[in-house]
Amino acid sequence: MSTALITGASGGIGLELSRIFAAKKANLILVARDEGKLNELAADLRKMGIEVLVLPKDLSISKSAKEIFDYCQEHKIKVDYLINNAGLGDYGFFIESDWKKQEQMINLNITALTCLTRLFLPGMVERKSGKIMNLASTAAFQPGPTMSVYFASKAFVLHFSEAIANELEGTGVTVTALCPGASESGFQKAAAMEESKIFKGRKLPTSRDVAEYGYKAMMKGKVVAIYGFMSKLMILGARFSPRFLVVKIARYLQDKAK
Numbered sequence: 001m002s003t004a005l006i007t008g009a010s011g012g013i014g015l016e017l018s019r020i021f022a023a024k025k026a027n028l029i030l031v032a033r034d035e036g037k038l039n040e041l042a043a044d045l046r047k048m049g050i051e052v053l054v055l056p057k058d059l060s061i062s063k064s065a066k067e068i069f070d071y072c073q074e075h076k077i078k079v080d081y082l083i084n085n086a087g088l089g090d091y092g093f094f095i096e097s098d099w100k101k102q103e104q105m106i107n108l109n110i111t112a113l114t115c116l117t118r119l120f121l122p123g124m125v126e127r128k129s130g131k132i133m134n135l136a137s138t139a140a141f142q143p144g145p146t147m148s149v150y151f152a153s154k155a156f157v158l159h160f161s162e163a164i165a166n167e168l169e170g171t172g173v174t175v176t177a178l179c180p181g182a183s184e185s186g187f188q189k190a191a192a193m194e195e196s197k198i199f200k201g202r203k204l205p206t207s208r209d210v211a212e213y214g215y216k217a218m219m220k221g222k223v224v225a226i227y228g229f230m231s232k233l234m235i236l237g238a239r240f241s242p243r244f245l246v247v248k249i250a251r252y253l254q255d256k257a258k
Helices: 012-023 035-048 066-076 099-127 150-169 207-220 228-241 244-254
Strands: 005-006 027-030 052-056 081-084 129-134 173-181 225-226
Touching: 005 012, 005 099, 005 150, 012 027, 012 035, 012 081, 027 035, 027 066, 035 052, 035 244, 066 099, 081 099, 099 129, 099 173, 099 225, 129 150, 129 207, 150 173, 150 225, 173 207, 225 228
Parallel strands: 005 027, 005 081, 027 052, 081 129, 129 173, 173 225
Antiparallel strands: none
8 A cells, every 4th residue: 555644634635635636546744734534534544444644743944844754754654655745924014923823834835845755765766766746836826915025935846846756757757746725725824814715705725635636646747837818817917017007916816896
């Protein structure tokens, strides 16, 4: 049986990806801060006849990624699928932001994702088999006033994923950057942006919708997977619009609805 390591598995897209992998009879390593939620999910998924390991970790703490890798090495666990899903957002002007939260965001969205990829990738290449999914976002394609660090962090994820996907051609290992737009994942509440125009009053795709799309894209080896026609249209528009206009539109959508 194959094994999937999923970060941010306690809710949203990560939780739904866990269910999808379980249904495909993959063993799971579930990583998140909330041990209680992870244990509840693990108990449910074990009913599908798979092995589920729970590793409660705060990946914004620098040593956590290495601790996860070391545990897998010590217990001779071969990770076939690495799902770097854990992420953090924040809403508001950068000048008024809490630096500690911005630092946590950079550590989680960028440093932990990059470190886990670097640690698990050599084993995949050696086996000539493996898949990595990095959670980027449609936010990766333009600057984001009121969420400046978050948008910038997702741009890193996208560009990093595309670059190493190119480097890995012919190795048997693929990298997919999943780029969902606004969805019902609980992210908007955590980022305190429920009142922004991009979320308020809109019927959004569910976490399950995005997870199913991402899983299929990853299995096909797709490098950049943008969920939804409207998201693709907006990204296309951003590519051919003046940069000052792209930033203004992003600001308009991020502002609170009146």
